[in-house]
Amino acid sequence: MRTALCLAIAVLGTSGGEVAVSHAMKRIGELRSFALRSLLGFLRRAIAEKWFWLGIALLALSFFSLLALLSWEDVSFVIPATALTYVTGALAAKWFLGENLSPWRWAGILLVATGVALVSLS
């Protein structure tokens, strides 16, 4: 039970966190030049964005949940299981960010998730 709960927090925290950071970046607008001044301005706008901090908080929560999980479960179960974030991330991108996921993109995401699970299985 606590394994399922921690895994859910780790997976949903990563997807939720990255989606929140992504939303923050879309809100501040795209970086138009890679000049140092424009990059610093971009970072300044990012840290003033509350969605950015919500994202960082969720990513931190997910990280600590993962650490806790690793203290009693095997790495060879935990890390491959976190490959689920590719699927939850894609669903979150569709539902919360309104992104258009074509069948090709879905196929690629599912292959990547399977590949990541295989790479981290030991």
Next chain:
Amino acid sequence: MTSAKHEWRTYALLVPIVLFSSTGNVLLGKGMKQIGAVRAWSIAALGTLFLKTFTNIWVWLGIGGLLLFLVSFMVALSWADYSFVMPVSAASYALATLMSHWALGELVTPQRWLGVALICLGVALVTRTPASSRGIE
């Protein structure tokens, strides 16, 4: 800005994303292996662990790499879809596997090679789709 230029810019940013995330993780891994496995959970043991971790040069290089990864990830997300950047940045797993095989001399099992191949195939499929779905709607 033309969409061709957009695509070019996205691909150009994927290089630092993949490179910084894999080198950051490999360097952090090297540092943590030097420190050794955590065996005790007493306050004194955790204090020593903390001190060892944050005085290790490889750990700092790893953290630096991961911070650079975060910035390039954020910049890419400022115009590209999350559902594009997320799977494509998984190429870092494939690169980290290759690096740990060549640089750290780790043994890579056939199953892990299969995983690397699936990741490359998946990334190739995702990069066939437009980086931003906002532009086409």
